[in-house]
Structures are given as C-alpha cells and as structure tokens.
Amino acid sequence: MAEDTLSKQFRIRPEPLASECGKLYSFIDTSLEALPVSNEFRQDFKLIIEELFANIIKHAYSRDADNKEIIFDLNISDCSVELVARDRGPEFNPLLHGGMSEDTDLSMGGMGIHLIKSVSDAQEYSRVENYNIFRVRKDFGNNS
Amino acid sequence: MSLSIEVRQEADGAGKRILLTGTLDTETAPQLQSTIEKEITPDCDVVILDLKKLEFISSAGIQIVVRIKKMATANQAEFFLLNLQPQIRKVFEIIKVMDTMSLGVFSSVQEMDDYLKTIQDKAKQGE
Numbered sequence: 371m372a373e374d375t376l377s378k379q380f381r382i383r384p385e386p387l388a389s390e391c392g393k394l395y396s397f398i399d400t401s402l403e404a405l406p407v408s409n410e411f412r413q414d415f416k417l418i419i420e421e422l423f424a425n426i427i428k429h430a431y432s433r434d435a436d437n438k439e440i441i442f443d444l445n446i447s448d449c450s451v452e453l454v455a456r457d458r459g460p461e462f463n464p465l466l467h468g469g470m471s472e473d474t475d476l477s478m479g480g481m482g483i484h485l486i487k488s489v490s491d492a493q494e495y496s497r498v499e500n501y502n503i504f505r506v507r508k509d510f511g512n513n514s
Numbered sequence: 515m516s517l518s519i520e521v522r523q524e525a526d527g528a529g530k531r532i533l534l535t536g537t538l539d540t541e542t543a544p545q546l547q548s549t550i551e552k553e554i555t556p557d558c559d560v561v562i563l564d565l566k567k568l569e570f571i572s573s574a575g576i577q578i579v580v581r582i583k584k585m586a587t588a589n590q591a592e593f594f595l596l597n598l599q600p601q602i603r604k605v606f607e608i609i610k611v612m613d614t615m616s617l618g619v620f621s622s623v624q625e626m627d628d629y630l631k632t633i634q635d636k637a638k639q640g641e
Contacts, residue, residue, distance in 0.1 A: 388541040392515040395537075395570075413570065413601045420572045424540040481573035481609050488608045 376405065380444040386427045394419045394442070401444045402451065407510045414489040415451065418506050421482035422455045430459025430502070450491075452507045462502055463495040515570065517542035519549050529560030531596075532582075535567040538575030546578050554585045560630065561586045566597035571605050583617060592633075594618040596626055 380401040384390035398415045405411075419442060431438040441456040464483045487493060492507040515537035522531045530553055538546060554561055563582065565571075579595070586593035595617055598606065611617065620626040 391537075391539050391541040395515055410601065410604075416570060417572060417605070420539050424572065424574060427540075481576060485573055485605065485608055 376446055376448045378446045380446075382442050384423065384440055384442070386431055386438040386440055388424075388427065391420055391423065394423055397442070397444070401446070405446065405451070405510070407451075411508065411510060414508065415453065417489060418453055418486050418508075419455075421486050422453070422504060422506070425464060425482050426455065426457045426459065429462065430457045435459075449511050450507050450509045452505060455504045455506075456501045458500055459502060461497050463497075464504065465493060465495050515539070515541070517545055519546060521549065521553050524560060524562070528558065529562065530554070530558050531562040531564055533564040533567070537570045538568060538578070539570065539572040540574040543574040543578045546575075547581070550578070550582050550585065554582065554589065554591070556589050558586070558589060558591045560592045560594070562594045562596055562626070564596045565599065565602055568599065568602055571602050573605075573609070576605065576609055576611055580611060592618070592630075594620060594626055596620050596623065 378401075380397065382394065382397045384393055395416050398412060398419060402412050402415065422442075423440070426440055430440075437458055439456075439458050441454075443454040443456075445452040445454065467483075486506060490506045490508045492505075494505045496503045496505075517537055518535040520533040520535075522533065523529070524531055532549070532553065534546070536542070561582065563579065583593045595606075596619075598619060598621075606617075606619075618626075618629070620629065
C-alpha cells in the first residue's frame with residue numbers, strides 16, 4: 371500500500387471578527403506551503419475560507435451569544451486538501467439555502483456558496499452535537 | 515491583509531479613478547463603501563475602478579463593486595473596471611457579474627482612453 375507522504379492536519383480557531391480574515395489567509399499560506407500546488411490553488415482556498423468565515427460571522431451567532439466558537443481544520447492528503455468548518459450556531463445547511471439565480475440581487479450578497487462550489491470538487495454538510503460542520507475538498511495532482 | 519484606496523481626479527475633471535491595492539473582502543469592503551459614498555458625487559461623469567494592484571477579492575468585494583456600478587448609474591455616470599488580474603477576473607466570471615451588470619472591462623488604460631474618446635467624439639457630433 372502506497373504511503374501517504376503529504377498527510378498533515380492544521381487547525382485555527384479565529385475570533386468571530388472580520389479583522390481575523392488576514393490570519394485565515396496566513397493560515398492557508400502556511401498550511402499549503404510545502405504542497406506542490408499552483409498559486410491559483412492557494413488563492414482558491416483563501417476564497418473558500420473567507421466565504422465560509424464571512425457566512426459564519428454574519429449568520430451563526432447573535433450579538434449576545436455566549437459561545438461563538440469557530441474552528442477550521444485543514445486536512446492534507448497526497449491528492450487532496452479538505453477544509454472543515456465548525457460553528458455552534460443554529461442548524462444551517464448552506465447547500466440548501468445558497469446558490470444564485472438570474473434574479474439574484476448581487477448588491478445584497480448570497481454569492482458565497484456559489485463561489486465555493488465553483489472552485490472546489492466536493493462539499494458536504496452535517497450537524498453533529500450542536501455543531502454545523504461544513505467540509506470542502508479540492509483535489510490536486512493533475513488539476514493543480 | 516489590508517486595502518489601500520487612492521482616488522484620483524481624471525484629467526478632464528469630470529471623472530474619478532479609484533485605485534485599489536491589496537485585498538477586497540469582508541474585512542475591507544466597508545472601507546471602500548465609505549470611500550465611494552464620499553467620492554461618487556452627482557458631478558462625476560465617469561467612475562473608473564483600477565484593480566491592477568488588487569490581489570484578492572471575495573463575494574463581499576463583488577457586492578461593493580456592484581453597488582458602485584448602481585451608484586454611478588443613478589448619477590448617470592459611466593462605470594469601468596480596469597486592469598483585472600487573473601484571479602480577480604476569475605471571481606467576476608464565476609459570478610457572471612460582468613455580463614449581468616453590463617460592466618465595461620478594459621485591459622489597459624490605452625484601451626479605456628480610446629473607448630472614452632470614441633464616446634466623447636460621438637457626443638460632440640450629436641451636439
């Protein structure tokens with residue numbers, strides 16, 4: 371059986387503040403530094419994490435919520451990178467509520483999940499023990 | 515990551531060029547919103563968003579660009595995007611915003627100047 375030589379896991383727990391975006395981009399840069407992937411691949415993951423984070427801080431937690439935990443895990447294998455986002459907000463599956471149509475008012479947002487789906491290979495939502503868990507996977511190798 | 519915004523008056527006095535450097539995302543979009551609310555005034559004929567030094571844009575940034583277009587249109591001003599870098603253009607194309615909003619997009623200052631001159635010449639002929 372071939373050994374998974376690139377396998378690594380990284381984690382970041384940002385505060386629910388827009389000012390944390392820079393830390394998330396640095397997290398992606400650092401985590402993917404050793405991977406044989408293109409700059410476009412890295413930029414796509416920065417876009418994915420920004421869109422997920424923006425959605426969480428906008429919708430998941432009310433102003434007076436006690437626990438505004440947000441966790442991003444980045445799981446790297448020999449052929450893919452998976453970003454897992456966890457929050458403790460109300461149950462919400464963006465795959466059911468997101469998307470765009472011809473009538474979408476672009477000045478009001480709602481483009482995030484469309485962008486995520488366009489730059490990734492797989493997306494999955496689950497609700498486990500009061501956590502929303504959203505997984506996004508992007509393969510590399512031939513397509514990086 | 516941060517956003518630097520420079521606003522220049524165009525040579526003819528009736529246009530404004532907004533140059534962005536850095537990142538336009540959830541964190542920095544409000545900064546651009548504040549700037550355009552001050553700078554896009556009824557006497558602007560042309561609003562140019564120069565993205566040559568913009569390295570990253572998210573949907574929050576696209577949202578602001580669309581609002582700039584709507585503000586310009588409300589003031590009967592032309593609105594153009596200039597010098598989109600490949601990753602920036604990719605995001606615009608995914609959202610299909612260029613076609614949906616009929617955004618004028620130019621690859622260089624020369625291309626945009628040539629277009630504006632054509633428009634101005636046509637306007638003079640119509641006087």
